[in-house]
Amino acid sequence: NILITTHVSPDGDALGSSLGLYHHLREQNKRVRVMVPNSFPYFLKWMPSSDDVLIFEYNPEAGKHIIEEVDLIFCLDYNIPKRIGKMAPYVQNAKANRILIDHHPYPEKDCNVVISHPDKSSTSELIFRFIDQSGEYERMSHDTAACIYCGMMADTGGFTYNSNDPE
Numbered sequence: 052n053i054l055i056t057t058h059v060s061p062d063g064d065a066l067g068s069s070l071g072l073y074h075h076l077r078e079q080n081k082r083v084r085v086m087v088p089n090s091f092p093y094f095l096k097w098m099p100s101s102d103d104v105l106i107f108e109y110n111p112e113a114g115k116h117i118i119e120e121v122d123l124i125f126c127l128d129y130n131i132p133k134r135i136g137k138m139a140p141y142v143q144n145a146k147a148n149r150i151l152i153d154h155h156p157y158p159e160k161d162c163n164v165v166i167s168h169p170d171k172s173s174t175s176e177l178i179f180r181f182i183d184q185s186g187e188y189e190r191m192s193h194d195t196a197a198c199i200y201c202g203m204m205a206d207t208g209g210f211t212y213n214s215n216d217p218e
Contacts, residue, residue: 067202099194128174130155175202
């Protein structure tokens with residue numbers, strides 16, 4: 052029972068990495084949900100399964116219950132808990148193990164596993180590398196790839212920022 056979380060005012064990388072990982076885990080028959088602190092821009096709603104994203108501020112009581120019941124929480128695209136707003140105390144106090152995957156500098160080390168690479172262009176790139184290094188590249192679905200690509204495009208300015216490289 053897995054929950055994927057990301058930061059307040061989710062952008063393309065936050066939502067792309069979250070939905071990319073969501074699709075990857077669902078394809079492995081895992082029970083997984085994505086919960087964001089508040090709504091995300093309409094122009095990102097084209098992504099596969101964006102309608103399945105739970106929005107904490109719309110129903111905080113249900114959100115708290117979900118957080119309390121999960122076994123594993125992925126913390127994507129945020130380096131410190133306060134970036135998830137009102138969800139922070141519930142995620143921090145959850146009994147679930149937590150895995151942080153992020154590209155922002157100076158992550159707090161309050162998760163069980165911290166994957167932090169500020170030298171990478173985006174959290175979506177890190178999710179791609181996670182899938183690839185897990186030996187799952189060949190099994191990656193179109194939905195997974197589309198979400199990851201959106202996140203990488205968003206955080207690299209369409210691959211124009213100096214945070215990207217030819218690889």
